Amino acid sequence: MSQKTIRVTYYRSAIGYSQDQKDTIRALGFRRLNQTLEKPDNPSVRGMIYKVRHLVRIEGEDES
Numbered sequence: 001m002s003q004k005t006i007r008v009t010y011y012r013s014a015i016g017y018s019q020d021q022k023d024t025i026r027a028l029g030f031r032r033l034n035q036t037l038e039k040p041d042n043p044s045v046r047g048m049i050y051k052v053r054h055l056v057r058i059e060g061e062d063e064s
Contacts, residue, residue: 003040003041004040004041005038005039005040005041006038006039006040006041006045006049006058006059007036007037007038007058007059008028008036008037008038008039008049008056008057008058008059009034009035009036009037009056009057009059010025010028010030010032010033010034010035010036010037010055010056011033011034011055011056011057012033012054012055012056013033013055014052014055017055020051021051021052021055024048024051024052025052025055025056027048028045028048028049028052028056036059
């Protein structure tokens, strides 16, 4: 059984935001702007994405 994944793009800088949001971006695995990663679609990753939803975009999925 293949695990579902979501594509996430880091598109807005975390400069000026709190340190915990910067740490969340790093914990997701982002290293530079406009980087796109495929992450497993599970509640822990969803929670991290929700915390920095103003800095990232979810691609190829209904965002509701």
